[in-house]
Amino acid sequence: DTAVSQTPKYLVTQMGNDKSIKCEQNLGHDTMYWYKQDSKKFLKIMFSYNNKELIINETVPNRFSPKSPDKAHLNLHINSLELGDSAVYFCASSPGQGAGEDTQYFGPGTRLTVL
């Protein structure tokens, strides 16, 4: 199937742990993104990469570190997890650089719960 996929779908972990979420797209897109959707349902962009280069880095704690080994993959590593990190994390990709009407396609989300 052509899609944006994320693993894991659910992640439950203790405060202070380090965890990673993986994202892959087989759509041949140049740009990938990470979004966070909090309990109030606001979706906010965290990072984006274009052809493995970081182009958006919003005000996110430096405990969050994205890594793009190639343009089809964008992983998110989170150090020292905190309760406030509990949210749904969505990966997305788009064919272009994100300008104008470049459509973003979202993965199914990773529901992170920090206890």
Next chain:
Amino acid sequence: RKEVEQDPGPFNVPEGATVAFNCTYSNSASQSFFWYRQDCRKEPKLLMSVYSSGNEDGRFTAQLNRASQYISLLIRDSKLSDSATYLCVVNPDAGGTSYGKLTFGQGTILTVHP
């Protein structure tokens, strides 16, 4: 003021009803506008782009009023399957420096009942 503001609803309508959602945005330089749909516990999916001239896709009509910084979505002949959260989305800049910083509204919840 929030960058993109929507009435969160919920809107509860019977099948066959016509329902309209509104959205305002604060950045007057914004260039591209969209409606996304998000089903419960699923990812957002693009419903349609919004153009100044207004555009229609089947039962869905989107309008943009740049002067008022206002976007609308009209759904005619509502179906049960239209039940979802509708997200108003703005891309602040259509130029090469836009980099896809989509700004999402909180979403408007729609429930269509039999």
